[in-house]
Amino acid sequence: MAYETLAVEKTVAGMTITINRPQQRNSINNKMLEEINRVLDQVEEDDQCRLVVLAGQPGTFCTGMDLEEFSAVKSQSETGPVKLGSNLYMATLKRFTLVPRVVIAVVDGQVMAGGVGLAAASDLVIATPRSQFCLSEALWGLLPAMVTPFLVRRVGFQAAYRMTLTTAPVLSREALEIKLVDEISESPFDSVHRLWLRLSKLSVPTLRNLKEYFRKMWLITESMENIAVSEIERLSSDPKVIENISNYVKYGIFPWDKT
Amino acid sequence: MAYETLAVEKTVAGMTITINRPQQRNSINNKMLEEINRVLDQVEEDDQCRLVVLAGQPGTFCTGMDLEEFSAVKSQSETGPVKLGSNLYMATLKRFTLVPRVVIAVVDGQVMAGGVGLAAASDLVIATPRSQFCLSEALWGLLPAMVTPFLVRRVGFQAAYRMTLTTAPVLSREALEIKLVDEISESPFDSVHRLWLRLSKLSVPTLRNLKEYFRKMWLITESMENIAVSEIERLSSDPKVIENISNYVKYGIFPWDKT
Amino acid sequence: MAYETLAVEKTVAGMTITINRPQQRNSINNKMLEEINRVLDQVEEDDQCRLVVLAGQPGTFCTGMDLEEFSAVKSQSETGPVKLGSNLYMATLKRFTLVPRVVIAVVDGQVMAGGVGLAAASDLVIATPRSQFCLSEALWGLLPAMVTPFLVRRVGFQAAYRMTLTTAPVLSREALEIKLVDEISESPFDSVHRLWLRLSKLSVPTLRNLKEYFRKMWLITESMENIAVSEIERLSSDPKVIENISNYVKYGIFPWDKT
Numbered sequence: 210m211a212y213e214t215l216a217v218e219k220t221v222a223g224m225t226i227t228i229n230r231p232q233q234r235n236s237i238n239n240k241m242l243e244e245i246n247r248v249l250d251q252v253e254e255d256d257q258c259r260l261v262v263l264a265g266q267p268g269t270f271c272t273g274m275d276l277e278e279f280s281a282v283k284s285q286s287e288t289g290p291v292k293l294g295s296n297l298y299m300a301t302l303k304r305f306t307l308v309p310r311v312v313i314a315v316v317d318g319q320v321m322a323g324g325v326g327l328a329a330a331s332d333l334v335i336a337t338p339r340s341q342f343c344l345s346e347a348l349w350g351l352l353p354a355m356v357t358p359f360l361v362r363r364v365g366f367q368a369a370y371r372m373t374l375t376t377a378p379v380l381s382r383e384a385l386e387i388k389l390v391d392e393i394s395e396s397p398f399d400s401v402h403r404l405w406l407r408l409s410k411l412s413v414p415t416l417r418n419l420k421e422y423f424r425k426m427w428l429i430t431e432s433m434e435n436i437a438v439s440e441i442e443r444l445s446s447d448p449k450v451i452e453n454i455s456n457y458v459k460y461g462i463f464p465w466d467k468t
Numbered sequence: 469m470a471y472e473t474l475a476v477e478k479t480v481a482g483m484t485i486t487i488n489r490p491q492q493r494n495s496i497n498n499k500m501l502e503e504i505n506r507v508l509d510q511v512e513e514d515d516q517c518r519l520v521v522l523a524g525q526p527g528t529f530c531t532g533m534d535l536e537e538f539s540a541v542k543s544q545s546e547t548g549p550v551k552l553g554s555n556l557y558m559a560t561l562k563r564f565t566l567v568p569r570v571v572i573a574v575v576d577g578q579v580m581a582g583g584v585g586l587a588a589a590s591d592l593v594i595a596t597p598r599s600q601f602c603l604s605e606a607l608w609g610l611l612p613a614m615v616t617p618f619l620v621r622r623v624g625f626q627a628a629y630r631m632t633l634t635t636a637p638v639l640s641r642e643a644l645e646i647k648l649v650d651e652i653s654e655s656p657f658d659s660v661h662r663l664w665l666r667l668s669k670l671s672v673p674t675l676r677n678l679k680e681y682f683r684k685m686w687l688i689t690e691s692m693e694n695i696a697v698s699e700i701e702r703l704s705s706d707p708k709v710i711e712n713i714s715n716y717v718k719y720g721i722f723p724w725d726k727t
Numbered sequence: 728m729a730y731e732t733l734a735v736e737k738t739v740a741g742m743t744i745t746i747n748r749p750q751q752r753n754s755i756n757n758k759m760l761e762e763i764n765r766v767l768d769q770v771e772e773d774d775q776c777r778l779v780v781l782a783g784q785p786g787t788f789c790t791g792m793d794l795e796e797f798s799a800v801k802s803q804s805e806t807g808p809v810k811l812g813s814n815l816y817m818a819t820l821k822r823f824t825l826v827p828r829v830v831i832a833v834v835d836g837q838v839m840a841g842g843v844g845l846a847a848a849s850d851l852v853i854a855t856p857r858s859q860f861c862l863s864e865a866l867w868g869l870l871p872a873m874v875t876p877f878l879v880r881r882v883g884f885q886a887a888y889r890m891t892l893t894t895a896p897v898l899s900r901e902a903l904e905i906k907l908v909d910e911i912s913e914s915p916f917d918s919v920h921r922l923w924l925r926l927s928k929l930s931v932p933t934l935r936n937l938k939e940y941f942r943k944m945w946l947i948t949e950s951m952e953n954i955a956v957s958e959i960e961r962l963s964s965d966p967k968v969i970e971n972i973s974n975y976v977k978y979g980i981f982p983w984d985k986t
Contacts (some may be wrong), residue, residue, distance in 0.1 A: 311892070332888070332892055333889065333893075362884045362885065363885045388885045388886060391885075391889060404893065407893060407895060408893065409983075410894075410982070411865050411894075412868060414868070414967075415868050415870075418870055418958075418962065419870055422870055422872060422958055423875070423888055423891070425951070425954055426875050426879050426884075427884050427946070428946065
């Protein structure tokens with residue numbers, strides 16, 4: 210199978226998905242979300258395939274929504290055929306938390322906005338020391354609305370709130386302390402290998418039970434997920450937000466630059 | 469505008485509120501809550517005014533409810549005109565979490581009981597190294613009922629529970645670890661300044677969206693807030709509690725002193 | 728009163744319960760749960776008795792459900808008189824969190840599976856440096872279903888999830904960081920003594936108020952508790968799980984051993 214946005218490798222334990230849009234700094238577009246889900250479909254067909262590793266490029270895990278595509282879509286007619294992938298993004302995060310497989314994010318370098326959600330929704334996150342996580346959405350007048358439920362689940366309310374409000378990067382050491390990262394490692398794939406020695410003992414039915422059960426032990430409900438999708442759609446239709454992003458994409462002007 | 473309990477200073481970014489009841493060790497009374505809300509009213513009238521800093525006296529941020537006033541009110545006839553400010557206190561904490569401005573608590577020294585709530589409900593808390601936080605309520609037969617929702621939100625269940633149960637002071641370093649404090653700084657106003665460089669990029673509508681949204685991402689509901697107010701009113705009407713506090717105010721006798 | 732599974736000592740402050748099944752590595756059976764509840768009944772009859780300390784054997788706090796008894800029960804006829812103590816285990820954890828007394832777990836050494844629940848549901852946990860906590864259930868195809876609500880309450884979602892998924896032991900230092908342990912001490916009974924100097928100032932009614940109130944400030948509801956009991960009953964009736972445990976008890980074969 211061919212992928213436009215990913216490099217996918219079958220390993221002994223499962224599948225390694227490498228986000229492969231270096232020209233776009235590994236930003237997320239609809240195509241990528243579709244392809245990630247296609248890989249997960251494939252994984253789910255094979256009970257021997259129990260590990261999904263999600264990795265990025267050296268120095269850049271994922272920088273969130275592709276602003277150029279966003280801007281292009283938004284400048285098209287409302288009746289145009291292209292749609293934003295909010296629902297699909299949310300569904301992908303949710304799927305990470307429910308798919309009866311182990312999902313490990315291997316992070317090296319920058320993780321921004323929607324990229325933080327991909328990590329937060331993974332079962333485990335292994336990061337290199339030079340990794341950093343940043344929720345920059347509020348600077349554009351947006352919110353990391355779909356990231357929030359999964360980030361709060363992982364790091365608690367205050368750490369998630371602080372990241373969103375301050376928009377300041379969280380370095381790997383702090384990320385470990387707040388549990389956004391589960392392990393810091395110079396060689397994260399070796400860490401995955403080591404973890405797998407133990408994780409491989411869990412069967413697919415056990416992983417299914419475990420993930421379904423833990424969902425019942427926390428705050429996230431379908432209603433909260435719908436609130437999240439509605440909020441991001443509301444905000445990303447705000448003319449001011451569209452203008453902010455468009456000015457950046459076209460002219461490199463940030464919202465807070467004096468005009 | 470003149471304030472009895474506060475010193476209020478307009479700054480470039482917003483307003484700095486300094487709790488100014490050194491004789492009463494910066495304890496909280498109704499007047500202070502009214503005045504804090506008056507400042508917030510003023511702040512909300514001006515979209516340029518986006519930062520609220522809440523500070524205390526050197527060595528004493530705030531020591532909670534004014535026990536002398538409590539005792540005086542409680543010893544009056546039930547039909548008397550004076551009422552306790554439970555609702556107003558709760559409403560003030562809630563307002564900190566929803567007002568579309570950045571609220572930063574600058575803490576130096578002692579923070580007790582209701583003072584912990586003022587910090588916990590702030591968006592960010594910057595504390596000096598000599599700061600300490602103590603929930604002493606249970607010693608009087610009370611509970612930090614209105615503080616709890618906001619404290620649990622900030623530090624999680626166990627840290628909030630442990631503080632309430634043990635009534636032991638939490639020093640700045642531990643406060644940072646449990647996220648009751650966001651930053652420790654020898655010069656907290658410099659830290660505010662540094663934070664503001666970034667925070668100032670957020671617009672009032674974005675702050676409103678952010679705060680309203682995060683409220684939907686956590687446990688606190690109006691129903692929980694009502695439970696909190698009811699509980700504190702119930703406990704503070706308990707004759708044993710009233711006697712405990714009265715004995716302390718009048719004779720300096722603690723509840724656990726042998727009589 | 729005589730106990731089969733415990734050593735119980737009345738102290739000045741309250742009762743010290745020592746789990747006393749060294750031959751069974753301090754595993755939990757129905758009898759032990761009944762006896763712990765019997766001690767709590769006794770404690771509740773005496774308002775002077777306000778402290779319950781739960782301790783284990785040197786090097787082994789508690790290793791969870793007695794697998795031999797489980798296997799014996801399960802191999803009996805379905806209509807047999809013996810029943811598993813899921814409800815009683817859950818009720819015991821819940822009782823720890825609501826009994827108007829201070830419950831302190833003193834942990835030295837191994838804590839596994841259901842033993843983690845006994846610690847997690849205690850008000851405070853003091854552990855020696857050599858202590859470690861492990862949720863091994865998933866290796867058998869089970870889940871720590873009844874432990875989860877109380878563990879999530881104590882350590883947050885991610886730390887509880889990670890322990891369940893990885894089944895890896897958490898050493899004392901990490902246990903302290905995630906707040907599964909409240910204090911590490913070489914001489915934990917001295918720590919209890921020190922804590923008691925302050926805790927002894929709280930009255931029984933205050934402890935009752937405090938515990939009932941904090942229950943309203945968190946996620947655990949009767950409905951969640953019922954989900955937990957149903958899940959463990961469902962999983963422990965799974966023929967595959969029964970076979971896994973039976974093979975281990977009879978032949979020392981682990982589920983992941985090649986056959």
